[in-house]
Amino acid sequence: MANLQPGKPLDMAAIKVACANCNLHNLCLPLGIDTRDIERLDDIINRKRPLARGEYLFQAGAPFHAIYAIRSGSVKSFTATEDGQEQVTGFHLPGELVGLDAISSDTHNCSARALETTSVCEIPYPQLEELSALMPSLQRQLLRVMSREILQDEHMMMLLGRKAADERLAAMLMSMSNRFKQRGFSPREFHLSMSRNDIGNYLGLAVETVSRLFTRFQEDGLLETERKHVRILDLARLSVLAGANRISPDE
């Protein structure tokens, strides 16, 4: 974000974009960093103009120079398979970081596109690395965020490897629900910014299967959908389905 000058407390634009004033800062990189140090982090962050739906945050193959934190809106990241099809690797909500997989290769391996009007904070990586060496709390948080990403990916591997279609969709919906809740929104009613196609792609399912599952969930009284708007009626049951064992089909 733009530099926050302590001498200009009335500059709304500057205030709004400072990490210290961002209501996401305990979900994001500044977590666990004290106020003085957050300002130093602020200083290296660039605020970009909002992206329109469909715009690229970065594209696969581009040289890597920054990671991005979502401030508002949402983003999908995806790689291309060898045969040119895309594979969605994640959906990112405000407070989440995108581009961490590019650190090792100095090149973006996946692309990221805005799913709706989205604003992001650009964090130049060389400077982040440098600052991390000076601020143990930042280094610590950066490593934690990356570790969490690994954990989530492992969770996803389990989902794709072992779970049935309905369990996958339920898990995805529960994940969204929990993340919206974390961000102060309703866990029972929200807007899915991605298409059914993206959902299917992400979950390793055909679009048709996703569509059918939404209608089945609705028939079963689990939820109601109106296009991309979802209202969960039975959060408990959905949660069970998401982490369900398939032990007793005898009832």
Add this chain to the structure above:
Amino acid sequence: MANLQPGKPLDMAAIKVACANCNLHNLCLPLGIDTRDIERLDDIINRKRPLARGEYLFQAGAPFHAIYAIRSGSVKSFTATEDGQEQVTGFHLPGELVGLDAISSDTHNCSARALETTSVCEIPYPQLEELSALMPSLQRQLLRVMSREILQDEHMMMLLGRKAADERLAAMLMSMSNRFKQRGFSPREFHLSMSRNDIGNYLGLAVETVSRLFTRFQEDGLLETERKHVRILDLARLSVLAGANRISPDE
């Protein structure tokens, strides 16, 4: 590894276990770190007695206090699903780090077991974090290794989400082949230390499917197997299958 005392150059045990003398050090954490600093890294590393096949390196739920580098042998890591079944999340060869997913939660989320007689280097995490703050090159490499892990997991997600059974096994074999090659072994002939069960579990396939695929690959002249010993006959074709497009089934 045990502290290497400069005054005792004839202490073979001490020499052998020092990072500086380890032939894996350009695959492992010391990559890109100069000789002087490697010694400081050495100082915090503990060398453990070799683990027998089946022994746990750590178990899920245990408090996290160290990450591990494989020195020799191999390890599988796995989580338990809600219904108590296990899901293999990775196989680890010498030079690779295990336990990175525990950093964010202070608790091991997955277990790691030796697939054969295995020796590892234990790297206490608090000290590693501390040292990283002092050594930019170490911090840099640690972040790179974690980023690479994220990248690999994304690759795995694509495998599980989009690829057919034969492509998955081919990709897994190619991965092993490449990793053996990196370590100075033959890329065409190697020993798979894990069971068919583990392979199937890892790839999201039934054991029977893995078995059938091995026989099919053999019939197709791609490879020869004798139990766990694999000899790849047509590396090129296997590689194509691993990253294959499914465009032209018309031949």
Add this chain to the structure above:
DNA sequence: CCGCTTTATTGACGCAAATCATTGTTTGTC
């Protein structure tokens, strides 16, 4: 060396989900 357990291979069968096909609905553009 012999039974016992674990692991691997192979076959028959069924089902969950992919694919194909059609229609309806929404969104964006000129």
Add this chain to the structure above:
DNA sequence: GACAAACAATGATTTGCGTCAATAAAGCGG
């Protein structure tokens, strides 16, 4: 406001892979 393009829903059909079952081979402890 009309048209095209993208998206969503639903039915019909096919198929890849999981499940079940049986046998064989290998590893292991006494």
